[in-house]
Amino acid sequence: MKCKFCGSIIPEGEIRCGVCGFTHVNFTDGDNTEALNRMIQKYKQNKFGGTGIFLVSHKYAIENGAFSDYKTDLVKIADAAELEPGEIVWLGKSFFGSETDKTIVVEICVDKNEKTYYDFSLSIEKADDLSIGVVRTEGLKAKIAVGSEDKYVLSEEFDLC
DSSP states (O other): OBOTTTOOBOOTTOOBOTTTOOBOOOOOSSOOHHHHHHHHHHHHHHHHTTOEEEEEEEEEEEETTEEEEEEEEEEEEEEGGGOOBTOEEEEEEEEEEESSOEEEEEEEEEESSSEEEEEEEEEEOOEEEEEEEEEEETTTEEEEEEEOSSSEEEOOOEEOO
């Protein structure tokens, strides 16, 4: 059986997912899709509520060959509780692209009770503008998307909690 919350495989005879802990119940009467959806949404809030995924933005100026005005900001991409498996949530802002194909490093932060940072090297193609998004994958994981809604590359997986 496949977990209805995280998509992981649950061994035969088990009722609790070994990856996310979601308990699966078999309803005996009628169509209980609504009840299952409410259970999933409540569990999602319990598991991911208050968890944000942020782009780490580094701002600086170079004057006379030296860095000045260095500042780091966190730009929120999405709340983990908003993510649906396989659907990319885009930041809604675009960034300068690249005049050539190249490898870039994207730094993100997952923040709930403590901040966890991840760096990803991504090979991008020449583009005027780039957007960044996040997509939930199987288990309690996600990937970063960089590019446009039509053409993008995905990072390696990272943990949401």
